[in-house]
Amino acid sequence: MMIRLPQRKNWGWWAIFATVVLTVVVLRFEGRRWFCECGQFRVWIADAQSNHTSQHSLDPYSFSHVQHGLVLFFLVGWLARRWKWPWQLWLTIVIEAGWEILENTPMVIDRYREATAALGYTGDSVLNSLGDLLSCTAGFLIARQLGWRRTCVLFVLIEVLMIFAIRDSLLLNVLMLVYPLEFIKNWQLAL
Secondary structure (H helix, E strand, O other): OOOOOOOHHHHHHHHHHHHHHHHHHHHHHOOOOOOOOOOOOOOEOOOOOOOOOOOOOEOOOHHHHHHHHHHHHHHHHHHOOOOOHHHHHHHHHHHHHHHHHHHOOHHHHHHHHHHOOOOOOOOOOHHHHHHHHHHHHHHHHHHHHHOHHHHHHHHHHHHHHHHHHHOOOHHHHHHHHHOOOHHHHHHHHOO
8 A cells, every 4th residue: 555645735734734733742741731621611711811711722812813823924924935825824833833832831931920910820721722823823814815904904903902801912912021011010900
């Protein structure tokens, strides 16, 4: 019996699949749970301050991962402009997977606890990390359809909606990780 290699035109998709599988393996090796220790499977968790946040498929922070995809579509498109779009998507997923792995290290988890309003943060479950990869992929595909200007409008709209809904956003999250400001942390905790 002869094993057929995937057709060359599908190698980008196989690379994406392999990257996702490798990400799951690394996250499990890091000690990440499959999903919430409550034992229940939930697709969406609406409360950003819940102990279920980052433990199920999607939560309010999934929108910031959509923003990752919006930004990475243009960054990767600029860096790898000669690549076909499935390979650009693969590189986007590699970058997002790298963030998911880094985000779930003790160093970053502790940084979230110290510098941000995420006082009880324990890291993401594997299921939530997969949801984050899916959200990033959605952002990439949306940006591919919208173009530069409408993607910028969508990015800002998500920022504003997240600030009003959960007192957090991608840009606030980055700011608080890099240069924490006590008055922002206090404002975020005043829910």
